[in-house]
Amino acid sequence: MAEILDRIERLDLSAHVRPGDTVIWGQACAEPLTLTERLIEQRAAIGGFRCFLGAPASGTIRPEHADHVSFLSYCGSGGNRALYRAGVLDILPCHYSALPDLIESGALPVDVALVQLPPADAAGRHSLGLADEYLSAAIDRARVVIAEVNDQVPWTHGTRTLTTADLDVIVYTSRPPAEIVRSEPGDAEQRVAGHVAGLIEDGATLQLGLGALPEAIVARLAGHRDLGVHSGLIGDAVADLMEAGVITGARKTLDRGRTVTGALMGTSRLFRYAHRNPAIELRDTRHTHDPEVLAAQERFVAINSAIEVDLTGQINAEVVRGVYAGAVGGAIDFLRAAARSRGGLPIVALTSTALLSTGEAASRIVANLSGPVSTPRADAGIIVTEYGVADLRGRSLDERRARMLAIAHPDHRPALEKECHQ
Structure with a gap:
C-alpha cells in the first residue's frame, strides 16, 4: 500500500x-x-x-x-x-x-x-x-x-x-512543470530549414530532434499535407501543425492517425494540447526507437543534427572542444531506419559555422573530426547546411568531399580544400 x-x-x-x-x-x-x-x-x-x-x-x-x-x-x-x-x-x-x-x-x-x-x-x-x-x-x-x-x-x-x-x-x-522554451532561429537556421522542407513529401512520417533548428524545420512544413510523426520527442511546433491540420498521421503505415513520441519537451502550450488528446501517444523507447517499427514506416524522414561533419560524412554529435556537450543519442537508429524505409530520407541538418566565445565563426564542416565518430560515414545519408544539400548516398570518398565542400561556408572552403589535398 x-x-x-x-x-x-x-x-x-x-x-x-x-x-x-x-x-x-x-x-x-x-x-x-x-x-x-x-x-x-x-x-x-x-x-x-x-x-x-x-x-x-x-x-x-x-x-x-x-x-x-x-x-x-x-x-x-x-x-x-x-x-x-x-x-x-x-x-x-x-x-x-x-x-x-x-x-x-x-x-x-x-x-x-x-x-x-x-x-x-x-x-x-x-x-x-x-x-x-x-x-x-x-x-x-x-x-x-x-x-x-x-x-x-x-x-x-x-x-x-x-x-x-x-x-x-x-x-x-501543484506547480508548473519544467519547460523548454523554443528559441528563435536565426537566418542560417531558417535557410537550412528551407532546404530540408523542400526534401519532404506530403504524407511523410517525421522524426525530429530538439532545438531551434528542428522547430524551424517543422514551422516550414505548414504548407504540407497529411504528415505523420514518430519521434523520440516532440516540441511546441508539432502541436502547432497538428492543430493546423498539417500533421494528421493519416498516411502513416503504423500507428495511423497518431503522433507517437517518447516525451513532450516544450512549454505549457504543448502540455495543454496533449492533455487527454488521443492523437498524441506516449510510448516506451523500445517502440519509438525500434528499428523494425521505424523501417516499416513508408517515407520515414529522420532529421538529426550534429556538432560537426567531416568531408567524408563522419559525424561527431558528442564533443565540442573537449567538452561533452551532446550524446550518441538515437541518430543511428533513426538514420539507418530511414535508409531502409521505402521513400525514406536520412537527414543530418546543421548550420555551416558555430560562433565561438572569441567571436570567431568556426566551420562545422571539417577535414578531421575534433571528437568521436558518433555516426560512421557508412550511415551518412543527406547532409544539409544553409548552403545546400549534399546527398552522400552511393557516393565515393572523392565525390563526398566535393559535395561536402559545396555546402561548407564559403570563407572556409579554401582551407578545407587545402587540408583535403594534404
Whole structure:
C-alpha cells in the first residue's frame, strides 16, 4: 500500500534511498521538481548515492551537489555541461535505444525511481504525463517508486498507466512543470530549414530532434499535407501543425492517425494540447526507437543534427572542444531506419559555422573530426547546411568531399580544400 503524503515537508527520503543507490527520474519536462529538490536538500542525510540524469530542463542539479552525490548521464546537454566541466559528471556513451535494456538487465542499476504523474482518472489510473521512454523500464526495475502527483501535469494517452498499487510513496503537489522554451532561429537556421522542407513529401512520417533548428524545420512544413510523426520527442511546433491540420498521421503505415513520441519537451502550450488528446501517444523507447517499427514506416524522414561533419560524412554529435556537450543519442537508429524505409530520407541538418566565445565563426564542416565518430560515414545519408544539400548516398570518398565542400561556408572552403589535398 502506497504511503500518501499531503505535504512534501513530511517526506524523508533517507527512509527510502540507501547509500550506494542509483536514483533515476524522468528527463527534461518530466522531472518531478518537488522530489528532485527534496532529494538534493536531503543528500547529506542520505549519504553517498548516484543519480542518473537525462537531458535537464531545470537548474536543480549543480556541481556543488557532488559533495554527497555522483552523477551519470548519457548526454552533456543543458546543465549537464556545467557538471562535466566541473569534473563531476560521468558519461555513459551508449545508443539511446539501449537504455531500457541496460536498465532491465541490471547493467545500469536502478534502485529508486522518481516519477511525475497527473491525477488519476475515474478508473484510478495515472498516465505517465510528460514522458515514457526509458522511464517504464526504470519503474519496473526499481526497488522503490516515489510519485509526485501534480495537478498541472497533462493526462496523456499511451500504453502504460500506473495505479497506487504500483507506487510506494505518493506526494501531492501543484506547480508548473519544467519547460523548454523554443528559441528563435536565426537566418542560417531558417535557410537550412528551407532546404530540408523542400526534401519532404506530403504524407511523410517525421522524426525530429530538439532545438531551434528542428522547430524551424517543422514551422516550414505548414504548407504540407497529411504528415505523420514518430519521434523520440516532440516540441511546441508539432502541436502547432497538428492543430493546423498539417500533421494528421493519416498516411502513416503504423500507428495511423497518431503522433507517437517518447516525451513532450516544450512549454505549457504543448502540455495543454496533449492533455487527454488521443492523437498524441506516449510510448516506451523500445517502440519509438525500434528499428523494425521505424523501417516499416513508408517515407520515414529522420532529421538529426550534429556538432560537426567531416568531408567524408563522419559525424561527431558528442564533443565540442573537449567538452561533452551532446550524446550518441538515437541518430543511428533513426538514420539507418530511414535508409531502409521505402521513400525514406536520412537527414543530418546543421548550420555551416558555430560562433565561438572569441567571436570567431568556426566551420562545422571539417577535414578531421575534433571528437568521436558518433555516426560512421557508412550511415551518412543527406547532409544539409544553409548552403545546400549534399546527398552522400552511393557516393565515393572523392565525390563526398566535393559535395561536402559545396555546402561548407564559403570563407572556409579554401582551407578545407587545402587540408583535403594534404
